[in-house]
Amino acid sequence: KNEVEQSPQNLTAQEGEFITINCSYSVGISALHWLQQHPGGGIVSLFMLSSGKKKHGRLIATINIQEKHSSLHITASHPRDSAVYICAVKGFGNEKLTFGTGTRLTIIP
Amino acid sequence: GAGVSQSPSNKVTEKGKDVELRCDPISGHTALYWYRQRLGQGLEFLIYFQGNSAPDKSGLPSDRFSAERTGESVSTLTIQRTQQEDSAVYLCASSLVTASPSEQYFGPGTRLTVT
Numbered sequence: 001k002n003e004v005e006q007s008p009q010n011l012t013a014q015e016g017e018f019i020t021i022n023c024s025y026s027v028g029i030s031a032l033h034w035l036q037q038h039p040g041g042g043i044v045s046l047f048m049l050s051s052g053k054k055k056h057g058r059l060i061a062t063i064n065i066q067e068k069h070s071s072l073h074i075t076a077s078h079p080r081d082s083a084v085y086i087c088a089v090k091g092f093g094n095e096k097l098t099f100g101t102g103t104r105l106t107i108i109p
Numbered sequence: 110g111a112g113v114s115q116s117p118s119n120k121v122t123e124k125g126k127d128v129e130l131r132c133d134p135i136s137g138h139t140a141l142y143w144y145r146q147r148l149g150q151g152l153e154f155l156i157y158f159q160g161n162s163a164p165d166k167s168g169l170p171s172d173r174f175s176a177e178r179t180g181e182s183v184s185t186l187t188i189q190r191t192q193q194e195d196s197a198v199y200l201c202a203s204s205l206v207t208a209s210p211s212e213q214y215f216g217p218g219t220r221l222t223v224t
Contacts, residue, residue: 033213043200043215086152094157094165095140095206097213101151 003027006087006100014108019074021103023087026068033097034061034072035086043086046072079107111135113216115201121222122191130186130219134203141184142204142213143176147197155199158184159206191223 004025013019023032034046047054047061049070054061058077063070074081087100114133122128134141143155154168158178169175173191178184188195198220202213 035215042217043202045212045214048212088152095142095159095204095211095213096154096157096165096168097142097144097152098154099152 002100003098004087004089004100006085006103008103009101010104010106012106012108013077015078017077017107019077019081019105019107021072021085021087021105023070023072023100024068025070025087025089025098027089027091027098029065029068029089030092031090032063032070033088033090034070035088037084037086037102039083046085074105077107079109082106113201113203113214115199115216115219117219118217119220119222121224124193124223125190127187127189128191128221130188130199130221132184132186132201132203132216134182134184134201135205135214137181138203138205138214139181140204140206140211140213141178142202143184143186144200144202145197146200146218147194152200155186188221191221193223196221196223 007022031050033048036044049063058075060073084102084104086102088097116131139160141158145153156176157165173189176186198218200218201216204211204213
C-alpha cells in the first residue's frame with residue numbers, strides 16, 4: 001500500500017463544475033503539497049499546507065491532520081484546469097517528498 | 110528571476126552508455142532535489158542536497174546513479190551503464206530552506222530515453 005493515496009485516479013467533468021480531489025496518507029507529516037502537472041509541461045506547486053485551509057483564486061486546499069486527509073477543490077472549473085494534480089507529503093527531519101500517483105483531471109468545454 | 114533550468118531537455122542514449130543530466134537551481138536556493146518520473150508512474154525521490162550537509166541519497170535506485178552539487182549552485186545527476194528501465198523524466202527542484210517545510214520549485218525536466 002502506498003503511503004500516499006489519491007482519488008479519483010481520473011476525473012472528467014463539464015466546464016463550470018465544482019471539482020474535489022482527495023489525498024490520504026498513512027504517515028505523520030510536517031507538510032503536504034499539491035502540485036499541478038500539465039501535459040508535456042513541468043510541475044507547478046499550488047499549495048503547501050500544514051493545517052487548516054488555503055485559497056488561491058479558484059483553488060482551495062484543506063487538510064485534516066487528525067484524519068490524515070487533504071482535499072483540493074476547484075470552483076468554476078475551466079478547460080485550462082485540465083492537468084494531473086499530485087499530492088505529496090513531507091515527513092519530519094528532512095525535506096524529502098513522497099508522492100501520490102496523481103489525479104488526471106479533464107474539463108470538457 | 111529565472112526559475113530552475115535543466116539540460117538537456119531530451120536525451121536519447123544507447124543501453125550501456127553513461128549520461129549526465131544538469132540542473133541549475135534558482136539563485137540563492139540552498140536545497141536541491143532530484144526526482145524521477147517513469148512513464149505512467151508517480152514521482153520518485155532520488156537525492157536531496159542541503160547546503161554543506163551530506164546529501165540524502167536514500168532514493169537512488171542503484172549504485173549506477175550518483176549526483177554532485179557544487180556549493181549551492183549547479184548539480185549533475187550521472188547514470189552509468191544505462192539500462193532501459195532508466196528511461197524516465199528526471200526532474201530537479203530547488204527551495205530556500207530558511208524554515209522547514211519549504212516550497213519547492215520544479216524545473217522542466219530532462220526526458221531520458223535508453224534504447
